[in-house]
Amino acid sequence: MATKSSNVTTKPAKKKEMKKETKLGMAVKKDDNFGEWYSEVVVNSEMIEYYDISGCYILRPQAISIWETLQAFFDPEIKKMGIKNAYFPLFVTENVLQKEKDHIEGFAPEVAWVTKSGKSELEVPIAIRPTSETVMYPYFAKWIRGHRDLPLKLNQWCNVVRWEFSNPTPFIRSREFLWQEGHTAFAIKEEADQEVLEILELYRRVYEEYLAIPVIKGKKSELEKFAGGLYTTSVEAFIPHTGRGIQGATSHCLGQNFAKMFQINFEDDKGGKGMVWQNSWAYSTRTIGVMVMVHGDDKGLVLPPKVASAQVVVIPVPYKDADTTAIKAACESTANDLNAAGMRADLDTRENYSPGWKYSHWEMKGIPLRIEIGPRDLEKSQVRIVRRDNGAKIDVPMGELVEKVQEILTSIQENLFNTAKEKRDACIEVVHTWDEFMTALNNKKLILAPWCDEEIVDQVMSSN
């Protein structure tokens, strides 16, 4: 399965004009200018604020709550696998960073260097981790002595810095980002191989079960694999609007390359010498950007219910002469009932905004469901439910509220996934010749093509 590289072009960071509150409506349509649309939606939905250092972004509560939800799923899962959290330093010396040649070649151009503290020059410049293989592995070598010290399985939740110069894009390509990075060492290659796939499956679940995004699991080409590793697997999402695949998360088998460089050896159970097999694997805040790109629409963000910090917003719709107090009370008890049943419901009873303004406001923020309660609803002992994903309006008797809302939230989660999958699958094109390949690529297709992963492939194909 071949896709164009995962860089998505958006306009560079720029100062937005001051704004009083969430901007209503989008100036750009998703189909008209995808990059502009993306920049607009992440800011207007209050996920991101552009920062005065290019390529750095502020992750607002709306974004961080999604990150926390994914963490609340992933962290216990890896703990069940016997992986423990640790925290290694942000800094690494030049000396250590350069130990693995291919690895440093891959990362060197993007490394940020600290050279001063206060007014003093440091004796030697110190790098900020772009990833932590070289930070951690000297200590793996120290901690691992015998086969009983294996497997060693660590993970950390942290920030990393890659000072990229091309197309900084919120979430997708930022100079600092948050991620988890797992680093494990095994006595036996098969154990490492197996873990690579177990982690990959967790990444699939992050995307498919939580973010409602279909992904394809697979092995990266030699050219695209992790610098210094043996092989790289990944989950790949697809953005129909750009016709590009986007790398969702990677699970690498590092083989013994790093073990050789850092001398991570152990005495095996027969008294012989062994060398460990290592993995590293990571997913980052990029997940959130992919979610915005796949589900967002011309009204703004669309959040899958499982990751939405507020799943429901309840809005009173008072008309002239209506009993405002009774409507408000009904709104409150509706929100309370939903929260008591374990859903996450917000209440918007602000008096200085019209119901219409509120609808647009919460649509922009991607809240999966809105519940409207007006005098007529009160009379009929019902609430009106409006779905963010497809705009459907459903009147629900108050007695069935909790059950119905739960049902609709589940349905939204499924519908978002299914819609995304249909759109993606409609883009898949099977090709057999180079001409077909190029045509499909230019038509923004996801290409299923023969692939031998040898460098000689170009000549073979053109000689056919």
Add this chain to the structure above:
Amino acid sequence: MATKSSNVTTKPAKKKEMKKETKLGMAVKKDDNFGEWYSEVVVNSEMIEYYDISGCYILRPQAISIWETLQAFFDPEIKKMGIKNAYFPLFVTENVLQKEKDHIEGFAPEVAWVTKSGKSELEVPIAIRPTSETVMYPYFAKWIRGHRDLPLKLNQWCNVVRWEFSNPTPFIRSREFLWQEGHTAFAIKEEADQEVLEILELYRRVYEEYLAIPVIKGKKSELEKFAGGLYTTSVEAFIPHTGRGIQGATSHCLGQNFAKMFQINFEDDKGGKGMVWQNSWAYSTRTIGVMVMVHGDDKGLVLPPKVASAQVVVIPVPYKDADTTAIKAACESTANDLNAAGMRADLDTRENYSPGWKYSHWEMKGIPLRIEIGPRDLEKSQVRIVRRDNGAKIDVPMGELVEKVQEILTSIQENLFNTAKEKRDACIEVVHTWDEFMTALNNKKLILAPWCDEEIVDQVMSSN
């Protein structure tokens, strides 16, 4: 309540010799050389590994699990208060960093500067956050327009860097550390004042309820308050071995100083102009260091049960001719029963280590309770429980296991707190003259003295 400043001297980072497993026993006694003892205990208990950059330390799973336990308490508490998590960039421009004069004076000597990326010089050097007031507040100014935008209450869990040159000490004084930093803005000073104290109370609970360390709440002197703030409150712990107080966590009212510098203004409900009142508050991985210092002993670490990732370790004690299988099975079911009852029990059935070695090993790691099961215990249908805090040995019928262990864990938590409190209180000395003050200080006392917090105080006291 006056105490000496909170710097605790320990030996600088040095390469430890390679070691195969947790070193058994401590080379230095706590009473003989507190600094050396501390360095040894944090390494031997596998909390810390020294790193090849001075002042940076690796936080191993044993340390991070404590950090996570504190976070699991604190984070939901602040969310209940309406505080939301966000994430602001690691970097800040020189320009912005220098906006508040007193603030930058306080931090400038410790700021690490990035000046290069890859092989290129940056156009302007960029600072790594020593704290995030100046990172965040330009955006507070942008987001806060009217009184309805208030209060704005954000928090982030992150790393910060302070490139200190004096006495780096694991947890206590490190160049990079983990913390949470809360930043809030209010329309009314009284609301800010109230939050300062609510947060301070949460910090007290972190120390007293979780880490079993008595702390004193109070207001810092003008000299010691946060650079650029209005007033600083803190919880202060006391280390009897050094006779020094140690700042446990701080909750600052920043007043309107930063609001002035960053122009954080708002339109009040009458259409007039207001300026916000701000707080910032933080606790860091220092908490863990204080815990080690207060509870640790000559056998190593002592963990309060509430923060111990393993609260109990079960160890088989097979003698010659004993039924090893039955003993092992009893150990397994003991651990399982405790885990099923919501406690955290580990099993150490490794065959290549003697029971005696294991006792020392787990004592070094501070596990609150050890359960030994030998042939005689099996016969009597009992287990032997040994407390880490006071060495008491208790035989418990297997039928009462869960209930008894729960009871003993609670008792250990209380005993650690009470013992620490007694030791601290025994050091409190009330003084009235400068001579008494100096004598008490040299005797490692915690001094309760008149304090007017005016700069003229020296003259007044010496003229008495």
